[in-house]
Amino acid sequence: MQKLGLNEIREKFLSFFESKGHLRLPSFPLVPQNDSSLLLINAGMAPLKPYFTGKEVPPAKRVTTCQKCIRTPDIEQVGQTARHGTFFEMLGNFSFGDYFKMDATKWAWEFATEVLEMPKDRIWVSVYNDDYEAADIWTNHVGVSKDRIVYLGKDDNFWEIGTGPCGPCSELYYDRGEEYGCGSPDCAVGCDCDRFVEFWNLVFTQFDKDENGTYNKLDHPNIDTGMGLERIACIMQGTTSIFEVDTIRKVLNAAAEIAGVKYGEDNQIDTSLRVITDHIRSTVFMTADGVLPSNEGRGYVLRRLLRRAARHGKMLGINEMFLYKLARVVADESMTAYPELDQNFAYIESVIKSEEARFDETIDQGILILNQYMEEMKQSGTKELDGEKAFKLYDTYGFPIDLTKEIMGENGFVVATKLFDDLLNEQRIKSKVARGNMDDAAWENDIFIDVEGSTVFDGYAKLKGTSNVLAIAKGSERVEEAEAGEEVTLVLDRSTFYAESGGQVGDTGIIESDDASLKVIDTKKSNGKFLHICKVENGVVKVGDKVTTLVDKERRQSIKRNHSAVHLVQAALREVLGKHVAQAGSYVDEYRFRFDFSHYQPLTEDEILKVGMLVNKKIMEAIPVECFEEDVATAKSMGAMALFSEKYGSRVRVVKMGDFSTELCGGCHVENTGKLGLMKILSETGVSAGVRRIEGVTGYNVILQMREKSKLIDDVSSVLKTNPSDLLNRAEGIVAELKDARHEIDSLKSKLAKNSVDDILGNTEDIGGVKVVTKILDDNIDMNTMREIGDNIKNKIPNAFVVLASKIGEKVNLISMASKEAIDKGANAGAVISEIAKQLGGGGGGKPDSAQAGGKKPEKTEEVMKNVSDILKKHQEKNK
Known part of the structure; x- marks a missing residue:
């Protein structure tokens, strides 16, 4: 048996069935097309359902695919075992009323034993208990020994979902050998141990089950087969884990390298590496197919996978964004079969980077709060986290509930999910009500509910038409007529006015009758009826009147x-x-x-x-x-x-x-x-x-727009006293002049700073062997100049501790510096300036040798600066 790579196996399978007259189709997107029953494609035949049911005509009667699939029911198990994964590829060959059991079984055996060169004495076959036809084909036409055919019941070897097309299955198993078995004398095909691995399922869709439970024979039976690519790769490469398969292992190795760990030495580390490897594969393929992270539907699946992977990265000690780097590995390993991974990689990378950055903002704070909750629960002996606290984590901090449950579970706790679900549902109801109030909720209160029929729209082809007034309303009250000056809503049996929908605003114009003229201000829609919001310009309009509708032509054209x-x-x-x-x-x-x-x-x-x-x-x-x-x-x-x-x-x-x-x-x-x-x-x-x-x-x-821009250019040219054609040169000249002036100002400030140092040194005080220098500088001195003054003071006094302030409008800027000698004697620039800033209604900090801060109470600067020596003394005593 050859040790084939995953990409080689895929190509061999598709090429083999092409040679048998099958049309090779590319994988369908993971997002189901025209199928609301599925969130994501979860099986090889799922995108082909319309062909099996007869709703659509297949492009060929014989088709072969390698289909991308996502399954997430067992997401918590991913990483815990070597088998579970959310992303996988399913190889399949399909017949839509063409060949049936004979060809399907012969080709399966041919591919397995001749193309993949799997040892015949290692392959076992299972058939449905009553499917003697399949058993006969396997033994008398394919040549499989009778003692290698196992008969299984309906639960194992019959495919059906409710009513409709269904049929028996036949599965191929590979015997890994006794060393993988459970040791039981009854160990055989169907055992839960790792010895017999099912790798190919052939479904013979030959019945149509009706509502009475009767299995009626199909006139044109179908073939639907599925072989997990990762699973057959495990067999061909002699591994027991999907994470050991060549292409997948490369992703895992890249994750281990980033984390600086080795796979196979620690179970907890291995679990995190498997989670990251599987989830980044799912993430890359979902993003490539247009799924975006969100809090609902398939977007939530993506967000959950991505964030679960990011969290396991942190558990491995990775404190930087790293998933986008692994995305490149995934794309490189699979782009020969899926070129969209390479073509759209810049987009895929940006989605992953952005979501990982968003999660970074919430994960640390969320885990900190969770740890506090768990500590409180340990002290109180509680095992269940209050659902209200879990909801606060989700609603206020954006921490996913699934992650809360997972972390709590790892530490022996559970979450009160019922209360969480109740609070979430309550929030959704409030949100829905709020949206309703915003979106012209008055139209939802349908006062025209008893008006029969819907308004017929005639406005695609014409802007003028005739119709009848079915109903009139003034505010929320139905009336029989309306007169000049009144604002009303009219329902007509047909209209040329487009009612607001699909992002397009409603039409305006005129409605006229023999006795009245109305100005149409807007047109909306409710329960199929067009609501013409009008003002009666003159005359009286009545229910039952015949009217002419005239849409504003120029506005409609725009x-x-x-x-x-x-x-x-x-x-x-x-x-x-x-x-x-x-x-x-x-x-x-x-x-x-x-x-x-x-x-x-x-x-x-x-x-x-x-x-x-x-x-x-x-x-x-x-x-x-x-x-x-x-x-x-x-x-x-x-x-x-x-x-x-x-x-x-x-x-x-x-x-x-x-x-x-x-x-x-x-x-x-x-x-x-x-x-x-x-x-x-x-x-x-x-x-x-x-x-x-x-x-x-x-x-x-x-x-x-062009006129406005042209006028703006003329106005700016006038202010700068130049011609529009020379505007750019003039603007560049002014910018250069301003830059030179700024340099000159900075130079003067620097000279001023140097000259003022000697004056500042007059305010020196000795505190525990540290020379404390404080000074409130002139207003509007920038931070760079303040730092330069501080550096000059430190150069003149080796054991200096400096605090400088400058008022800027309604704020005050502060810097603090400490020489090495001063730090050795207990001075700490960051700690001192932080305390000063608090007293000034602000904040800041930094390192022991240099720090900066700001305050919102400049009027208190003089008073607070007098406290610098006392604050320093306090820190010196604390550090003794």
Whole structure:
């Protein structure tokens, strides 16, 4: 049997099944596409479910993949054992109604014994109790000895989840030898010991289980196989641990090197190294697929793994950020199979660095508080941490509850999780209520609940239409009519006014009837009904009136330009920064657009320039904008971008701008990108961890921006008395003049400092053999000058202890210095100045020989400086 590397095994498997007519597909992302039942992909067949269920047509009837997977149910066990891990790769070959048991079993045996050259006498096969067909194939067609076939029950060898497609399994086991066994005479396939290792599961999906529990035969049975890449690598490399596999061991070795420890000598150290190794692998792959650390969903899984790894680093004595260094090792070991790791590495590294830095801010303080809690619990004999204290750690200090439970568990304590969960739920309810109050909660109080039907939107194709008034409200009261001067809300059966949604603001304009005219101030939506917020300009409007709707054309056009720009910006960002970019929110009105997106670091000037140039290039190409309805599956198969948080119906609206941008969107757009005129990015800022924001303008608003900039340049040129064309030279000249003037001022200050030393030495007092020099200098003396004065005094008096002060506005600056001789006699600059600063309402400190501080009570400076000698005496006596 060859000792093959993990990367070699993967390639051999995929190439083998390609030779058997299978289409090799790249791994699907860890984030499930169009599958809300899964948080993260956890099995090789999970992304292929639509093909097995018949919802989608597979790209080929025979497919082979190596799928990235994440499983976290046993996260606490990771590190404790040599087996458990959160990240793994699953090799698989699949048949969608094509070949069945005969080919699946023959190829499995061929690959195992001929390609991997596994000894035939070490391989055992299990089949389902009633699957005599599979047993016959193994013995009579493949040639496996009958005494190496084991029959197992439904729990072990039958795959089903509720109703639907299901079937028996056949598994291949490798016998490691008696030395790995439990010693029991009954030790055989299925035993929990380490002797017989299951490495390949062949699922024969041949039944469709109905609600009555009947197993109906499928007309077109399927094959679904799974072989854990890390597990088969263990077998091929003769290791008992996934952490000993070549590519994984390199990550572990790198972690050990950073920590300055060795693997295999101490169980506690080994546990931490395994945790770090596994979690950084998961972190790198999740980040590469666009997952960002957060407090919910898959983002929380990522944050938990990353922070658990960082904490185990601290347990090993690593007191610096180190996970991003290990990320490079992970990428190097796996990028041949997953090129996105290398292509997106700068982004992956920045996400990990940022999250590790955030955790550094909370971990030390959290552990300190936890240690205090545990000490109190030991003294009181309590074994359960109060849930309120655990919640305070989480809510106030950002310390993860999972980490609290883990640390408490390691020390023999538990957490009152019920109270914690109650407090967390209470906080979520309060937060939801608060958000409701902020987001126009009045519209949630639907006073139009009894109005039947939904408003039909006619405004994509036209801005003018006719409709009927279904209901009128004044404030929170329903009325039958409204007259001139009153502000009301109208519900119409159909409307050309776009109601605020998807980040696009509501339309404004005019509603007219034979007897009234109303100005539409805004349009919102509630339970499918469009709410037209209006002011009656003249006449009387009544329920049942037939009205004409007239949307403000110029305003709508400006909104459309900005909304289309958002789509172009997202596509440009994905091209410039990487495919991890995803929309995190947007806002579009007639003046500007705002686009929030996932990215973990500020954009460089060059990146902003590239995005802007690319968008304007697409504008100048005058690409037709297609808007059409499609079913969800077809739209997404076209590559249409969708918001993860958005719920879509069976039919969706697709907005397509050539091959550059395809998105699901219900908003209003221009007919051609050329109608945007121009786009200008105004700003790029951070919104929250991992989310950036771009704001920009299009069309006429770009011209207005240019006018404002041009006027500013003219105004500045006028103040500096120069022509706009020479503005830069003039500004550089002024900066140079100011720099020279600053140097001259600093030089004069330095001379002044030297000249004033002799005057200052007149205030010398001997305290225990230390020459104490104190002086309140002139106002507005900077720290550098104060230090220079202090150094000059120390040079003149070998055993000097110096304290200087200078008032600056409403504050006072302080410096303190002590010579070596003074320190030997009990002087400590840092300790003394800290006490002085407190008396002045401030703080500071430093080393025994040099320290600085500040105070907020300059009026007390003279009084406090008189206490320097007494404070020094106190410290001298303490140090005797």
